Amino acid sequence: MGMVTTVGLVLHPRRDSKQAIDTIIEWARARGCTVLGLPDEVGRIDCSAVAVEPSALVGRADLLVSLGGDGTMLRTMRLIAGRATPVLGVNVGKLGFLAEIDVEELKTALSAIDEHRYSVEPRMAVRAELGCPEGPGRALAFNDIALVRTPGEGLAAVAVSVQGHPFVRYAADAVIVATSTGSTAYSYSAGGPIVSPIVEGFLVVPAAAHSTFNRALMLSADESVRLDVLPSSGRLAVEVDGAVAGYVSPGDAVTVTAWRDAARVVRFGGTTFYERARRKLRVNGSAEVE
Numbered sequence: 514m515g516m517v518t519t520v521g522l523v524l525h526p527r528r529d530s531k532q533a534i535d536t537i538i539e540w541a542r543a544r545g546c547t548v549l550g551l552p553d554e555v556g557r558i559d560c561s562a563v564a565v566e567p568s569a570l571v572g573r574a575d576l577l578v579s580l581g582g583d584g585t586m587l588r589t590m591r592l593i594a595g596r597a598t599p600v601l602g603v604n605v606g607k608l609g610f611l612a613e614i615d616v617e618e619l620k621t622a623l624s625a626i627d628e629h630r631y632s633v634e635p636r637m638a639v640r641a642e643l644g645c646p647e648g649p650g651r652a653l654a655f656n657d658i659a660l661v662r663t664p665g666e667g668l669a670a671v672a673v674s675v676q677g678h679p680f681v682r683y684a685a686d687a688v689i690v691a692t693s694t695g696s697t698a699y700s701y702s703a704g705g706p707i708v709s710p711i712v713e714g715f716l717v718v719p720a721a722a723h724s725t726f727n728r729a730l731m732l733s734a735d736e737s738v739r740l741d742v743l744p745s746s747g748r749l750a751v752e753v754d755g756a757v758a759g760y761v762s763p764g765d766a767v768t769v770t771a772w773r774d775a776a777r778v779v780r781f782g783g784t785t786f787y788e789r790a791r792r793k794l795r796v797n798g799s800a801e802v803e
Contacts, residue, residue: 515544515627521574522550522562523589525581528605533580533616534560540623549574567592574598576626583609583698587754590636590655590776599633601626601779610697610789613779622781631779637692637734638775639715642768643751643759652753655776656695658769659720660740660749660761661687667747673717673730674739681726685719688740690769692716697790699755705729707794710786715771734771741766 520541524530538561541548549570550562565573571593577600579589586602586609593600602612603619614622625631641652652658662669662685671688673681691700692715696708703720706729713734719727732738742749744763751759751767761767790796 516629517544517546517575517623517627519547519549519574519576520623521570521577522548522555523577523579523581523585523592524550524554524558525585525605526554528581530580530605531558531560533603533605533619534558534562536616536619537578537623538562540620544627547573571596571598576601578603579612580605582607583611584755586611587655590638590778591653591754594638594653594772594775597777599626599631599777599779610786610793611694611778613781613783622779625781626779631781633777634710634780635774636694636710636776636778637713637715638772639690639692639769640772641690641751641753643761644766644768652751652758653772654695654754655692656698656754657689657691657700657752658767659687659689659699659752660742660767661752663748663750663760667745668723669749670743670746672741672743674741675730675732676736677739680730682724682743683719683722684724684745685722687720689718689720690715690738690740691718692771697794700729701794707790713771713773715769734773737768737770739766739768
């Protein structure tokens with residue numbers, strides 16, 4: 514008997530996923546498998562997927578399939594965080610870092626997973642405790658958690674302490690705490706390094722720092738970092754994987770810790786992280802060495 518009996522779908526909110534969904538449903542029907550989806554997603558598409566609430570989706574699925582780009586993959590990983598259920602990313606639109614296959618490869622990929630012919634790549638997350646009244650209290654991110662200046666309200670003035678030891682004070686447009694996965698996202702645009710996704714650690718990176726020290730800090734997954742919003746700071750947005758989750762003000766603090774193996778991404782070995790990074794980031798060598 515195959516590994517997969519129930520497939521869970523997570524869809525991009527706008528991109529056309531009909532071809533991919535039809536392929537999954539046809540594959541599942543031939544094997545007597547069930548296909549589940551979230552009500553507000555499968556409800557807008559003419560398909561036979563069973564609409565269930567998020568808790569049922571993650572509780573019943575043997576495999577989650579993300580149809581979209583990196584944003585959809587991040588949302589899928591947050592849904593399944595802490596479970597061993599593998600996540601297959603399918604590109605529907607732009608090339609991303611996390612998706613493994615294109616729609617045309619979907620049927621073959623599902624069969625390979627069903628026959629255990631795949632590997633999983635563990636992905637670390639970061640968890641934040643938000644000591645502020647204007648937020649959810651806690652946040653989980655697979656790319657990054659960032660304290661970002663609000664236009665017209667001053668810079669992000671943030672003191673960084675590691676394991677309770679003060680290290681540096683940044684005055685910047687933002688202070689970003691990024692996972693290895695997130696090293697190619699906001700952190701990269703702020704000048705942070707590219708980090709292999711298998712590295713268990715996270716980055717603290719200032720964006721457009723207005724200070725002499727403007728370097729990134731690489732921390733172990735065993736360490737915690739505390740970000741204290743200083744009296745000279747403006748009100749800051751707390752962005753979790755690019756979405757605003759709340760706000761912090763002077764006197765508030767955010768504590769971030771790592772969560773190892775929080776999600777498992779399906780890999781077939783067709784491409785490497787470095788090949789995807791070269792394509793996505795258009796990495797080229799110096800003209801001086803050609």
